[in-house]
Amino acid sequence: MPDLDIRNVEMRFGGFCALSDVSLSVSSGKFITLLGPSGCGKTTLLNIIAGFLHPTQGSVLINGKGVTSLRPENRDTAMCFQSYALFPHLNVHDNVAFGPRQKRVARAETQSRVSTLLSQMGLDLHSTKLPNALSGGQQQRVALARALAVEPGLVLFDEPLSNLDAKLRDQVRSEIRSLQRELGFTAVYVTHDQAEALAMSDEVFLLNGGRIVQSGKPRDIYFKPKTRFVADFIGAANLHSGPINSGAMTTPFGPLSVDSPNLSMSTVCWRPESAALGGPLSGVVSSAAFQGSYLDVFLTKDGETIRLQISGDQHLEVGQTVSFGVPRDRVVIIEDTDTGQANA
Amino acid sequence: MMSLPRLNTILATCLITTLVLWIVIPFAMALMWSMVDPGTSWSYPDILPPALSFERWRIMWETSSLKTAMFNSYSLAPVAGMIAIILGAPTAYAFGRLTFPGKGIAQILMLTPIVLPGFVTAVFFASILVSLGFHSRYFAILLGHVVLFMPYAVRILSVSFSQVNNEVVNAARDLGASPFGVFRAAYWPAIKPGLFAAYLIVFILSIEEFALAFVIGSPTFTTVPTILYSYLGYDFIRPNAAVVAIVLVVPNVLLLIVLERLMQSANPANVSGKG
Ligand SMILES: Nc1ncnc2c1ncn2[C@@H]1O[C@H](COP(=O)(O)OP(=O)(O)O)[C@@H](O)[C@H]1O
Ligand SMILES: [Mg+2]
Numbered sequence: 001m002p003d004l005d006i007r008n009v010e011m012r013f014g015g016f017c018a019l020s021d022v023s024l025s026v027s028s029g030k031f032i033t034l035l036g037p038s039g040c041g042k043t044t045l046l047n048i049i050a051g052f053l054h055p056t057q058g059s060v061l062i063n064g065k066g067v068t069s070l071r072p073e074n075r076d077t078a079m080c081f082q083s084y085a086l087f088p089h090l091n092v093h094d095n096v097a098f099g100p101r102q103k104r105v106a107r108a109e110t111q112s113r114v115s116t117l118l119s120q121m122g123l124d125l126h127s128t129k130l131p132n133a134l135s136g137g138q139q140q141r142v143a144l145a146r147a148l149a150v151e152p153g154l155v156l157f158d159e160p161l162s163n164l165d166a167k168l169r170d171q172v173r174s175e176i177r178s179l180q181r182e183l184g185f186t187a188v189y190v191t192h193d194q195a196e197a198l199a200m201s202d203e204v205f206l207l208n209g210g211r212i213v214q215s216g217k218p219r220d221i222y223f224k225p226k227t228r229f230v231a232d233f234i235g236a237a238n239l240h241s242g243p244i245n246s247g248a249m250t251t252p253f254g255p256l257s258v259d260s261p262n263l264s265m266s267t268v269c270w271r272p273e274s275a276a277l278g279g280p281l282s283g284v285v286s287s288a289a290f291q292g293s294y295l296d297v298f299l300t301k302d303g304e305t306i307r308l309q310i311s312g313d314q315h316l317e318v319g320q321t322v323s324f325g326v327p328r329d330r331v332v333i334i335e336d337t338d339t340g341q342a343n344a
Numbered sequence: 345m346m347s348l349p350r351l352n353t354i355l356a357t358c359l360i361t362t363l364v365l366w367i368v369i370p371f372a373m374a375l376m377w378s379m380v381d382p383g384t385s386w387s388y389p390d391i392l393p394p395a396l397s398f399e400r401w402r403i404m405w406e407t408s409s410l411k412t413a414m415f416n417s418y419s420l421a422p423v424a425g426m427i428a429i430i431l432g433a434p435t436a437y438a439f440g441r442l443t444f445p446g447k448g449i450a451q452i453l454m455l456t457p458i459v460l461p462g463f464v465t466a467v468f469f470a471s472i473l474v475s476l477g478f479h480s481r482y483f484a485i486l487l488g489h490v491v492l493f494m495p496y497a498v499r500i501l502s503v504s505f506s507q508v509n510n511e512v513v514n515a516a517r518d519l520g521a522s523p524f525g526v527f528r529a530a531y532w533p534a535i536k537p538g539l540f541a542a543y544l545i546v547f548i549l550s551i552e553e554f555a556l557a558f559v560i561g562s563p564t565f566t567t568v569p570t571i572l573y574s575y576l577g578y579d580f581i582r583p584n585a586a587v588v589a590i591v592l593v594v595p596n597v598l599l600l601i602v603l604e605r606l607m608q609s610a611n612p613a614n615v616s617g618k619g
Contacts, residue, residue, distance in 0.1 A: 052514050073520045085511035089533040098529065099519035150519055 001028045001186050002063040002076055002153040004049065009058035011044050011210075018044045019210045022058070026203075031180055031187040033197040036207035037233065042190040043082070045207075046156050049188060050079050062154060073102075078152035082159045084143040086131040092142050093118070093127040099150035110149075117145040120179075137168045144176070148183070155180070157189040161196065173200060194234045198222060206230055223271070227335050231269040238306040241267045241336065247328075252302035254281035257328045267336035270326050272296075272309040279325020288316045297322075371593075377586035404587045413566040414591065416482070420567065421550040424489040425497075425543040431490065432497040432542070439498065440505025451502075457495050462555035465492060470559045481565040488556040493549045497542040504538025505531075541606045548596050548603075568592045 004026040011019040019041045026032050034042045047053040049060060051072035059068045067075055078099070086095050096117055100110040118124050121141040131139055140160060147155060160176070161169045177200050180187050191197055197204050198218040205215040214221060214230045225231035228239065240251045244263040248255040257280075258268055273294070283299030283306065290296075290312065297308040297316060308324060316322060380386045381395040382403070404410050438444070439451055457465065469488050478484045513530040521529060554569040561570060568591060575585035 047514075050514070050518060052517070072514070072517045073522075077518070079515070079518050081511045081515060083509070083511050085509065085515040087512065087516075087529050087533070090529075098516075098521075102516075102520040102522070102525055146515075146519070 001184050003028045004154060004186060004188065005061035005064070006045075006049070007059050007061070009045070009048060009055045009060070011041070011048060011053065012056045017210055019048075019055070022207075022210075022212055024205055024212065024215065026186055026188065029184050029186055030202045031177065031189065031200060032203045032205060033189045033191060033201040034205050034207060035191055035194060035197040035233075038192055040207045041210040042192070042207060043158055046079070046158050046188065046190050049154075050077050050156055051075050076153040077156055078147035078150050078154075079156040080143050080147050080158065080160045082162060084131070084139045084163075086139060086142055086146070088131055091128050091130055092123055092134070095131065095142055096145045096149050098146060103150060113149050113151070114145075117149055121145050136163050136165075137172065140164060140172060144179075148179075148185075152185060154186045154188065157187065159191055160189075161191075161193075169196075176200070198234070206233065208233075223330070224332050225269060225334055228267060228269075231334055236272050236307050236309075237269045238272065239267055239269050239334075241265065244268075244333075251281070252304045253283045253299070253306065256281065256326060256331060258331050258333065259328050260333060263333070267334050268331050269334050270331045272307040274330035275308045275310065275324045275326050277310060277314065277322065277324050279323055281325060282321055282323040285316050285318050285320045285322055287318060299324075374586045374589050374593075377583050378590055380583045382583075400583045400587055404584055408571070408584070409566050410568075410571060410588065410591065413568050413571040416565065417551050417567045417569075420482070420486055420489060421547045424486055424493065424550040425546040427486075427490045428494045428497040428546045429501070429539060429543055432494045433501055436498045436501030437505050439502035441508065454498055455495050457492055462492075462553070463559070466556040466559040469556060473560065481561050484560050485557050485565070485567075488560065489546075489550045489553060492553065492556065493546040496545050496549065500538050500542040500545065501535065504535040507538075508534040537606045541603055544599055544603045544606070548599055551596060552592070 004024075006022060006024050009019055009022045010017065022041075022045060024032075034045060036042055044053065048055050051067070051070060051074075055068065059066055061067065062076060087098065090098065093114060096114045097110055100113060105113075115124075118127055121144065123138065123141055123145065126134060126138060131142065134142065140163070144160070157176070161172055164172060173196060176189075189197075189200060198221075201218055203215060204218055204221050206213050206221065208229055214226050216224075221230065222234055225234065225237070231237035231239065240249055240256060242249050242251070242265070244258050244260055244266055247259075247261055248257050249266075249268055250256075256268065256270075283301040286298045286300045286305065288295055288297045292312055294309045294312050295314050295316065297310060299306050299308060299322060376393055376396075377386075378400055379396045379398065380393045380400065381397040382399050384393075384395045386393040435454070439447065439454075466488070469491070470484075473484045473487070478487070508531050513526060516526040516529040552569060553567075554573065557565075557567045558570050558573065561567065566574075568588060572585060572588040572592060575581050575588060
C-alpha cells in the first residue's frame with residue numbers, strides 16, 4: 001500500500017489563500033484524519049491529493065513518486081464524496097462496477113469484485129435499485145463500495161458521515177475502520193467532528209485557516225493541545241491566564257499547580273474530566289447535569305466559569321460550594337497567540 | 345370563514361370557466377368553421393352550423409398551397425432545432441459551468457432577441473441577408489429562425505449544464521473514465537431532458553414564426569403561418585382560415601404536452617444524487 005507525502009502545498013483561489021504551507025506525511029496502511037472547522041481547507045486539500053485541483057505551490061508524492069501534475073484517473077486514489085456523488089441513472093450494481101469497467105478490468109473479475117463488495121456492505125438485495133430509492137446510509141455504502149471496487153491504495157473520505165443520523169454514524173464509522181484494517185488501504189479521512197477524528201485515527205492533523213496547527217496521535221492532540229484553538233476545538237477545555245509562581249497559577253478558584261516553576265504571563269488548559277473532588281480549589285455549582293456515566297458540572301467564582309466532569313454516582317446541588325483538584329500532569333501550558341482565529 | 349371544500353369548489357369552477365373561455369370555445373369555433381359545408385352558409389341566428397362536412401378540408405388540401413406550406417414549415421422546424429442546439433450548446437456550457445468576467449452582461453445580451461418585436465428583427469434581418477447574397481428563401485428563413493430562437497435553446501441548456509453535479513463529474517474522473525466516459529456518466533443524464541426541451545421549443549417557435557417568414561418568403565415561399573395570414577387579410581375566407589389554424593395548432597399542442605413532460609423530468613432532484 002502506498003504512502004503519501006505532501007510538501008509545502010499552497011492553494012490560492014484568486015487573491016484568497018485556501019491552504020498555505022501544508023506539509024504532512026502518511027505511512028503505508030495508516031488511517032489519518034484532517035480535522036478542522038468548516039471552510040478551513042479540508043476539501044481543498046483532499047481535492048489536491050485526488051488530482052481535481054492543482055496546488056499553486058508545493059508537491060504531492062504517492063509512494064515517493066511526484067504526482068502533482070498527474071490526472072485523477074491516473075492516480076492510485078479513490079474518493080468517497082460528501083454528497084456521495086452516485087451516478088443517478090445507474091443502479092447500485094452498475095455504480096459499483098463503473099470504476100472497474102472504465103479501467104477495463106476483465107468481466108469476470110469485475111463481477112466478483114462487485115458481488116463481494118455488495119455482500120460485504122449488505123447491499124445484495126438492492127443491487128438493481130437506483131440510488132434515489134436508497135436511504136442515506138445505503139447510499140453511503142454504495143459510494144464506499146464504488147470507491148473500493150477499483151482497489152485503490154489510497155482512499156480519500158470527505159466527511160462521509162455528515163449526512164447520516166447519529167446512530168448510523170457510529171455504526172458506519174466502525175465499519176469503515178474495520179474495512180480499512182481488513183483491506184489495508186491507506187486512508188485520508190476529512191471531518192469537522194472531533195469525536196470522529198479521535199475515535200478513528202492513527203494520527204490527526206488539525207487545520208485552521210488553511211494551515212496545519214497541530215498534528216499527532218489522538219491522545220496527544222487531546223491531552224497536550226499546543227494552542228487555545230486546539231484546546232477549544234477538541235473537546236471541552238478550561239483555560240486560565242496569568243503568571244506562574246513557584247509551580248502554581250493563581251486562579252479565581254484557588255492555586256492551580258502547574259508543571260513549571262516560574263513563567264510570566266501564560267495560559268494553561270485542563271480537561272473537565274481531569275478534575276477530582278477534594279483539593280485546593282473550590283467554586284460554586286451553577287449547574288449540574290446528570291449524564292449517566294458522568295456528572296457535567298459548571299462551577300463559577302468571581303464571574304469565571306469552569307466545567308468539571310466527575311463520576312456519575314456523585315450528587316451535587318446548585319449553589320453548593322465544592323472543592324476539587326487537578327493533577328499537575330494534566331495541566332498543560334499552551335501558546336495563546338491565535339486567539340483571533342479561535343472561533344474561525 | 346369559508347370551509348376548505350367550498351373554497352376548492354369555487355377555485356375549480358373558476359379554472360374550468362377559464363379553460364372553457366380560453367381554449368375550448370375558440371377551438372370548437374375553429375373546428376366548426378372548418379367544417380361548414382360550402383353549399384349551406386352559417387349565419388345569424390344559427391348557433392350551430394346547419395350542415396357539417398369535410399368539404400373545406402378536401403378543397404384546401406387539393407387546391408391551395410397548404411401542402412407546400414406544411415412541407416416548408418415541417419422541414420424548416422426540425423433543422424432549425426438541430427442547428428440551434430448544436431450552435432447553442434457551447435455558449436450554454438460556458439454560461440452554465442464556467443465563470444468569466446462579463447458573464448452577467450453576456451447572458452442578458454444573449455436574451456435580447458427575445459424581447460425585440462419580430463417584425464423589427466425580420467425587416468433588418470432580411471436586408472442583411474439580401475446584401476449578403478442569400479438568394480435561397482429556404483436557407484434565409486432557416487438562418488433567421490436559428491438566430492431568433494437560439495437564445496431560448498441557450499437559456500434552457502445553460503440551466504441544464506449548471507445542474508451537472510461537479511462531484512459526480514469528479515467521481516467519474518476519479519474512477520478512471522475517459523472524457524467521453526465522463527460525458528456519458530455525468531453530463532448526459534443531466535442535460536438530456538434539457539436538450540430535448542430546447543429542441544422542442546425551437547421547433548414549436550419555428551413552426552409558429554410569422555414575421556420573418558412573411559418578410560423574407562412572401563409571396564412565393566409559404567409556411568403555415570403565412571398561408572394563414574393570407575386567408576385573414578385581403579381575401580378573408582373564415583372557413584379556410586379555420587382549417588389552416590387547426591393544422592397549425594394541433595401538432596403544437598401535442599408537442600407542448602411532450603415538452604411539459606420533459607421539463608418535469610428535468611427536475612434537479614433527479615440528477616443531484618443527494619439523499
Ligand atoms: N473553487 C474555489 N474558488 C474560490 N474559493 C474556493 C474554491 N474552493 C474552495 N474555496 C474556498 O476555500 C476555503 C476552503 O474551502 P474547503 O476546502 O471547501 O473547506 P472545508 O472543506 O474545510 O469546509 C473556503 O473559504 C472556500 O470558500
Ligand atoms: Mg468540505
